[in-house]
Amino acid sequence: MNLYQSLGYLVLGSRLRRLSEAFLAEINRAYQNAGIDFDASWFPVFYLLSKNDALSIKELSEQIEVSHPAASQLIANLKKRGLVSTDTCSDDGRRQLVTLTTSGRELLAQIMPVWAAITEAMTQLVEGDETALQLLPAVTALENTFRQSKLADNIVEKLNTNLKPAGNE
Template sequence: MSFYQSLGYLVFGSRLRRLSEYFLMEVNKVYEQAGIPFDASWFPVFYLLSKHQSMPMIDIAEQLEISHSAVSQMVTNLKKKGLLKTTPCKEDGRRQLVAFSKKGAEMLQQIQPVWEAISAAMETLVSENKQTQHLLAAIAQIEQAVQQQPLSARIGAALPE
């Protein structure tokens, strides 16, 4: 048993972060091997735009449940790479609509087969072990539970007075 496994829930977050970092690293390796200059951290924005063509920046932040500032930084970075463009919203000039540039739309065509392969590989990986077949449902339950009562409150309640 590894060090992390031996500590159980005490390092639950650390194990999830390590696994997440591993998955992102491996997916980035696939993009690199395919000659696609794409970073897995861009996936949420690319995926949303692939479904909506263009979206107000604030809507992207709400959908991804991250700050407007974080979205703004990512969009600025992707604009510098020539993958996205922004235009003022017709209804409200203070809002920015985000869309793919021509280069970004071309990259989307390249990466969509990778997304399909990722889904297929993950389904195979999860189906290989009966206990992992309900992994996404279990994660969703934990996410919902900590929205109802934050982990910090649960830890505080477990501390001796």
């Protein structure tokens, strides 16, 4: 058992970040090896735009569960690369609608087979390991638990309960 495994919940965030970074590095390497100039961090936007002709930045931020400024920054980056364009919504001038450009649609056509290969490779990777098969359901359960509770408040409550001076009960 390594240090991270021995520390349990104290390093859960670090372990998840390390796993995520390692996974995304492998995915980016797969795109690179296939000769495709695509970054895995763009996936949520491309996926959503592959299913919708146009989405507002607000809709994108809500669906990918990031702040509006983070979504705006991602869209600005993709716009600078010529992969998406934004236009003011005709019925609400405050809304910016995001669409894939011709270059973005051409890139989408290149990356869709990679998505299928990722799904197939990951399914094959975990299919022989009963514990690994539980990863996605466990992550979903943990996400739902975090949405329903305030971990920081619970920690403070534990601190206050455990730090009460003796005799004040």
